[in-house]
Amino acid sequence: MLSLKQAVSWPKSMRLACAALLAVLGLALAWWAQLGGLLSRLQAAQAQENELRAAYGQAQARAGQLPQLRERRQAAAAELATLEQQLPRQQEMASLLSDINQAGLARGLQFELFKPGTPEPQAHYVAMPIAIRVRGGYHAIGAFAADLARLPRIVTMQAVILNGGKDGPPTLDAVLRAFRLPDAQEQAAMAKSKVKPSAGPLTAVPLSGFVPRDYAAGDLPDPFGAVAVHDAHTGGVAAPDLRRVREPLESVALSDMAMVGSVRQHGRLDALLQAGQRLHRIRTGQHLGHDHGVVTQIGEQALAYREVAQDANGVWRERRGSLALQVAGAGAKEKEK
Structure with a gap:
């Protein structure tokens, strides 16, 4: 019986066979050790293949929608051009302010305050706040707000405070915001200061879905107690039509x-x-x-x-x-x- 202690005295052929067997066992162990890493790499490659296949399928689906996306881009460009037409240039702001003033006067309102503020540059436009205080009938004030919405330019109304007048009609305190395009100097300053887009009044509401409507509440009672019919005891007369377009x-x-x-x-x-x-x-x-x-x-x-x-x-x-x-x-x- 062969003994490892006497391996030196083994025949040469026996020693060579043992050496070959040990080499084969060593190679087998080395391959087994690397097999786990190869399997993990194979699994990662298969997962990556699945991800790439999914991405390829999504890309194919998007490519099929390319004509619709191009149509949507053209529609968005047309809508942007329409919105830009609603933004006057700086030299046209005086006319817009006059239109706002005339809209109030046409409704019989009296302006006690009309104060344009400091222009506020935004990402793609300049906002001008206008502090106003008007006095007049409740329904006339409502009609004035509706008239502002129908102006060809974009004008919004914020910070609205309506107070009942102790010695007459109610007063409206509000801040109007008119918008215009920036001039060349303002564009350069905005680019230099890297003004970031902000969710201002133009971006907070989708203007494409906005439809201005006429003021239709003139037949409702005035909450501030205005008399709207003839009163034989007070000698009053019928109230005028506050919804009528002023001359x-x-x-x-x-x-x-x-x-x-x-x-x-x-x-x-x-x-x-x-x-x-x-x-x-x-x-x-x-x-x-x-x-x-x-x-x-x-x-x-x-x-x-x-x-x-x-x-x-x-x-x-x-x-x-x-x-x-x-x-x-x-x-x-x-x-x-």
């Missing part, structure tokens, strides 16, 4: 108008009124003045009108007056046709 001369005080002549056409006599630097041709039934004035009669030497205004108790009262011809030594201008 141009309703933004001008009667004290700033002057009758300078008259024109007769097709048998109808119209008055010529001077308001500022403009001459207006007025017929019976047209409105003028801040207090819902309406022309009741036109003569060659005078124009008669009727106004309706609220007193301190909120009761609508009627006033009548006239504008006499102001051209000294001149008769009425008449033209027969």
Whole structure:
């Protein structure tokens, strides 16, 4: 029987066979040790293959949607161009501020405060806050807010505070925000300061889904107690239609108008009124003045009108007056046709 202690005395062939057997066993152990690493690498490669296959499938699905994505990009570009058209340039802001003011005057509101603030540069536009305080009827204020939404430019209303007037109609305190495009200097300053996009009023609400609507609550009771019907005990009269679209001369005080002549056409006599630097041709039934004035009669030497205004108790009262011809030594201008 062979003994490892006597391995030196083994025949040479036996020793070589043992050495070969040991080498084979060593190689087998080494291969077994590496097999675990190879299996883990194989599993990782298979998982990566599955991920790549899934990514390839998603890429194929997105590639199939490429025509729709291109259409959506074109629609987004068109919508962006439309929104940019609603943003005036700096030189057009004076006209926008005038439109806001005229919107309030057209509703019979009196501006006690109209103060533009410091422009606020954002990522792609400049916001201008405007502090306002207006006094007028409750429904007129609501109609004014609806008119702002219908302006061709983007104007929003924030920080709204409505207070009931102790000695008259309620007052509205609010901050309007008008938006415009930045000029070249502002764009350079914004790029230098790296102004980041912010979720401002333009991005917080999807403007594409915004649809302005007319003020439709004029028939509801005034929560501030304005009298809307004739009251035999107080002598009040019916309230005017606060939803009516105001006429141009309703933004001008009667004290700033002057009758300078008259024109007769097709048998109808119209008055010529001077308001500022403009001459207006007025017929019976047209409105003028801040207090819902309406022309009741036109003569060659005078124009008669009727106004309706609220007193301190909120009761609508009627006033009548006239504008006499102001051209000294001149008769009425008449033209027969």
